[in-house]
Amino acid sequence: MDTPATSAAQIARSMHAMEMSQTETFDATEFRRALGSFATGVTIITTLDADGNKVGLTANSFNSVSLNPPLVLWSLAETSASLPAFRAATHWAVHVLAADQEPLSSRFAKRGVDKFAGLELDTGPDGIPLLRGCTARFECRTAFQYEGGDHVILVGQVLKFERAESAPLVYHSGRYAHATRRDDSLKPRSAYLAGSFNEDFLGYLLGRSHHQFFSKIRSHLDHEGLSDEEFYLLSTLTLKHDLSASELDAGMAGVLDDHSSSALQSLIGRGLAQTLDGSDGKAFELTLEGRACALRIISAAKAVESQLLERLGPGEGEVLKSLLNRLLSATDAGASALWQT
Amino acid sequence: MDTPATSAAQIARSMHAMEMSQTETFDATEFRRALGSFATGVTIITTLDADGNKVGLTANSFNSVSLNPPLVLWSLAETSASLPAFRAATHWAVHVLAADQEPLSSRFAKRGVDKFAGLELDTGPDGIPLLRGCTARFECRTAFQYEGGDHVILVGQVLKFERAESAPLVYHSGRYAHATRRDDSLKPRSAYLAGSFNEDFLGYLLGRSHHQFFSKIRSHLDHEGLSDEEFYLLSTLTLKHDLSASELDAGMAGVLDDHSSSALQSLIGRGLAQTLDGSDGKAFELTLEGRACALRIISAAKAVESQLLERLGPGEGEVLKSLLNRLLSATDAGASALWQT
Numbered sequence: 169m170d171t172p173a174t175s176a177a178q179i180a181r182s183m184h185a186m187e188m189s190q191t192e193t194f195d196a197t198e199f200r201r202a203l204g205s206f207a208t209g210v211t212i213i214t215t216l217d218a219d220g221n222k223v224g225l226t227a228n229s230f231n232s233v234s235l236n237p238p239l240v241l242w243s244l245a246e247t248s249a250s251l252p253a254f255r256a257a258t259h260w261a262v263h264v265l266a267a268d269q270e271p272l273s274s275r276f277a278k279r280g281v282d283k284f285a286g287l288e289l290d291t292g293p294d295g296i297p298l299l300r301g302c303t304a305r306f307e308c309r310t311a312f313q314y315e316g317g318d319h320v321i322l323v324g325q326v327l328k329f330e331r332a333e334s335a336p337l338v339y340h341s342g343r344y345a346h347a348t349r350r351d352d353s354l355k356p357r358s359a360y361l362a363g364s365f366n367e368d369f370l371g372y373l374l375g376r377s378h379h380q381f382f383s384k385i386r387s388h389l390d391h392e393g394l395s396d397e398e399f400y401l402l403s404t405l406t407l408k409h410d411l412s413a414s415e416l417d418a419g420m421a422g423v424l425d426d427h428s429s430s431a432l433q434s435l436i437g438r439g440l441a442q443t444l445d446g447s448d449g450k451a452f453e454l455t456l457e458g459r460a461c462a463l464r465i466i467s468a469a470k471a472v473e474s475q476l477l478e479r480l481g482p483g484e485g486e487v488l489k490s491l492l493n494r495l496l497s498a499t500d501a502g503a504s505a506l507w508q509t
Numbered sequence: 510m511d512t513p514a515t516s517a518a519q520i521a522r523s524m525h526a527m528e529m530s531q532t533e534t535f536d537a538t539e540f541r542r543a544l545g546s547f548a549t550g551v552t553i554i555t556t557l558d559a560d561g562n563k564v565g566l567t568a569n570s571f572n573s574v575s576l577n578p579p580l581v582l583w584s585l586a587e588t589s590a591s592l593p594a595f596r597a598a599t600h601w602a603v604h605v606l607a608a609d610q611e612p613l614s615s616r617f618a619k620r621g622v623d624k625f626a627g628l629e630l631d632t633g634p635d636g637i638p639l640l641r642g643c644t645a646r647f648e649c650r651t652a653f654q655y656e657g658g659d660h661v662i663l664v665g666q667v668l669k670f671e672r673a674e675s676a677p678l679v680y681h682s683g684r685y686a687h688a689t690r691r692d693d694s695l696k697p698r699s700a701y702l703a704g705s706f707n708e709d710f711l712g713y714l715l716g717r718s719h720h721q722f723f724s725k726i727r728s729h730l731d732h733e734g735l736s737d738e739e740f741y742l743l744s745t746l747t748l749k750h751d752l753s754a755s756e757l758d759a760g761m762a763g764v765l766d767d768h769s770s771s772a773l774q775s776l777i778g779r780g781l782a783q784t785l786d787g788s789d790g791k792a793f794e795l796t797l798e799g800r801a802c803a804l805r806i807i808s809a810a811k812a813v814e815s816q817l818l819e820r821l822g823p824g825e826g827e828v829l830k831s832l833l834n835r836l837l838s839a840t841d842a843g844a845s846a847l848w849q850t
Contacts, residue, residue, distance in 0.1 A: 194670070196576060202672040203573040203581070205645040206605045207679045207688050209547035229572050232544040233584045234658025235537060240544070241582075241662070243574045264547045270691070304546040314655045316664060317575025321582070323657060329535070331543040336681055338548045338688050345688040347548050347681045348828055350611070370814050370826065371722050372744070373833040378715035380840035385712065403713070473711050479839040480832065485711065487689055488832040491825060492714040498820040499721035 200342075207340040207347075210269075212276045213242060214297050215260040217253035222284045222297045225250050226277040228339045229319075230262055238326040240306055243319040249279065251320065257310060259294040260324060264304040267335035267483045270344055272299070293327060304331045335483020346487045381476070388468040392461055397431035399465065402440065402454070406462050410444050410453040541683075548681040548688075551610075553617045554583060555638050556601040558594035563625045563638045566591050567618040569680045570660075571603055579667040581647055584660040590620065595663060598651060600635040603665075605645040608676040608824045611685055613640070634668060645672045676824020687828045722817070729809040733802055738772035740806065743781065743795070747803050751785050751794040 214224040225248070233239040240262060244254055254260060265273055276283050290298040292307045299305070308324030315321070338345040382396075389399050404416060416432075432452070435441040440458035444451040454462060477485030555565040566589070574580040581603060585595055595601060606614055617624050631639040633648045640646070649665030656662070679686040723737075730740050745757060757773075773793070776782040781799035785792040795803060818826030 194579075198672070199576065199579055199667070199670060202645040202647070202670045205672055205677060206550035206552070206571060206573070207677045208549060208572070209681075211547070229574070230547055231549070231570050231572050231584070232547070233570070233662060234660045235540065237658045238535075238540055239658040239660075241657070243572070264543075304543040306543070312656065314662070314664075315653065316582070317578045317580040319575045319580075321574060321655070321662070321664075323655075323662075326540070329540060329543045331539065331546055336546060336548045338679070338681075340550075340677060340679075340688045340690075344691045346691055347679050347686040347688055348832065349681075350685045350687055350831065368830065369810070370818070370830060370833075371719075371726065371810060373830055373837070374715060374719035374722055377833050377836050377840070378712075378719045380837060381712050381715055384840065469710070469712055476836060476839050477711070480835055484832060484835075487828065488836065489709065489711060489714055490691065491689065491821065491829040491832070492711075492718050494821055494825075495718050495817060495829070496714070496721060498817050499718070499725065 204341045207338055207345065209303075210265045210273050210337045210339050210344075211242070212263045212265065212272065212299060212302075213254075213260055214263070214299065215253055215257040216294065216296050218256055220295070221253075223250050223253040224276050224283050224297070224299075226273050230264075233323060237311075239311060239323055240308065240326060241321055241323045243316055243321050246318050246320065254322060255313065255320070257294075257296075259292065259296050259307070259309055259327075260322070261292050261296055261298050261308065262306040262324075263299045263302040264306075265337040266301065266303045266332070267337050267346065267486070269301065269337055273337060273344075302332070303334050303336055305329060333482060335481075335486075346483065346490070348484050348487050349481065381472070384472045384476075385465075385469050388465055392465060394461075394465075395431060395434075398435055401431050401435055402458065402462050402465070405441060405452060405454045405458070406466070410451045412451045416452055545682045548679055548686065550644075551606045551614050551678045551680050551685075552583070553604045553606065553613065553640060553643075554595075554601055555604070555640065556594055556598040557635065557637050559597055561636070562594075564591050564594040565617050565624050565638070565640075567614050571605075574664060578652075580652060580664055581649065581667060582662055582664045584657055584662050587659050587661065592661065596654065596661070598635075598637075600633065600637050600648070600650050600668075601663070601665060602633050602637055602639050602649065603647040604640045604643040605647075606678040607642065607644045607673070608678050608687065608827070610642065610678055614678060614685075643673070644675050644677055646670060674823060676822075676827075687824065687831070689825050689828050690822065722813070725813045725817075726806075726810050729806055733806060735802075735806075736772060736775075739776055742772050742776055743799065743803050743806070746782060746793060746795045746799070747807070751792045753792045757793055 208228040209230070210226065210228050211230045212224055213227055213230075214222065217223050225244075227242050227244070229243040231241055233241050242262065244251055275281065284297060288300055290300065292298045293309070296307075298307070306324075306326045307328040308326055310322065311325040312323040313320055314323065336347055338347045385399075386396075389396070394402065401416075405411060408415070432441065435458070436443065439455055440461055441452055442455050442458075444453055480488065549569040550571070551567060551569050552571045553565055554568055554571075555563065558564050566585075568583050568585070570584040572582055574582050583603065585592055616622065625638060629641055631641065633639045634650070637648070639648070647665075647667045648669040649667050651663065652666040653664040654661055655664065677688055679688045726740075727737075730737070735743065742757075746752060749756070773782065776799070777784065780796055781802055782793055783796050785794055821829065
């Protein structure tokens, strides 16, 4: 990412160190860490060089400056290979990246690759290349170039812009992050025993969320004549073509502990699952009818999920899932072995 | 927040509009929205005015510029009441706010209040006031002041900085947000039926998370000789001094549907809960012994929770809880009536 990113060694031998008379000597890595605690979005900035070659790089030093005239700025390292192109450019474009554009960010942060290969492009003023699918796009005319130590501060006047509703890609503490909106209406509520199990207790939230989510699916299970346990079994059986008894046990342990055996017999009795003779003992698989039934429930459950996630807002369902997955790793790293096959 | 924030009306009557010959006329609200899709941290910038009065304001136009010399910048509106102070200041300080400092951000974004009242302050170079408890703090000497349309771009040389490990306050699309790190090791895995219930399915994640979380608490329940159902009942009874049968039903509906009645009888039989004659029928409350038992389990469960949340990283447990609470509102807005009393 083209933000202040110089090794400690480079700094030590830099001529600029002579100018730092009023500055206490401090550790460059620590300074970068401190700067990194300010979260930013991620942008790709593009232009054309003097020979008409497309130039682009990833930067998080972007910010808004002025509304009237409409100005934005970003900073580019004096050592950047793209500096001559941007120094001379009359126009450049800023693309604010969406949460799903992390691969694009990584691509434009590299050197020596054809960054634009295979991308569908639009064309901006003076022929500059414009990327698609971003959260926002600003087509700019160079307004000012200011001195900024080992960087140049480029200020551009926005000629045209576009915006889309999508979750942003965020950069914080040296890595990519998600942003989710804060919800301040949800302060912990009082209860008469200190530390009661309320909305602020994770165990309660998980239990209640699971219960309420599941209650939306239950009518579909009723329609198929399936108990909760039979549903869990059926779901586990969709993961692999055939599951040994121990794999099935392991898969079920994540959601249900007992009664599995009678539920399995019930599924077999109804022709939804069948026994196989595996090389190392008994195994189980869904019958054709079992697969059809599982697919009907899966699509109903996915519809319920989509509806709920839509109400959480763009990108926020992904964050919830990511956090739950990390919680799962934290509670039991070994439990999901079945899912890793 | 002192970022480009001018009403459409102000822009329309601005003299600057004359300079925008190369700019297509566009909607100021839409332009601000497009700028807002670039996520930022939130800072408070402080200095002293010529009379020695403390001056401070909230800004999200901060960014890093240079490592060597160490430079940072931000932009201040020409119309800001604080402009004369910052124009004349030899020094100012940037405070990058932590996730729990939203109230401070709001306070310093207002006019006409004593922003520093009651705050514990440190003193920086030239006597400038420094706030505490931030994620990062930069003490700067004014390096450059550049023209930036309706804003001044202030570039400062960092003389000294501090950093703390804490979750950042984030601003995106005109409101506060959380940042959580992305976890790209968790891509959905393949399964033989398309759309199977795997780590990418929210219902599965909720069920499994709840199960694994609960399994960490179960040894404490075993120790107290409590079944899961008895535990849920006991938890619900910690919420209010006395609960009517219907309130208890409502509270339990969130986690458990049936068998509650026999579990309740068991708690009463063991002297942990007792019946009250309420004005509108039967009510229930914990006995002294029941409260003591609940408190033991609550503290054990909170310890389990803390351990897990610590493994998620700073501030991320709060995000998970906030998203689950919003999911609960989305699945059943009326279900948590008991918790709102």
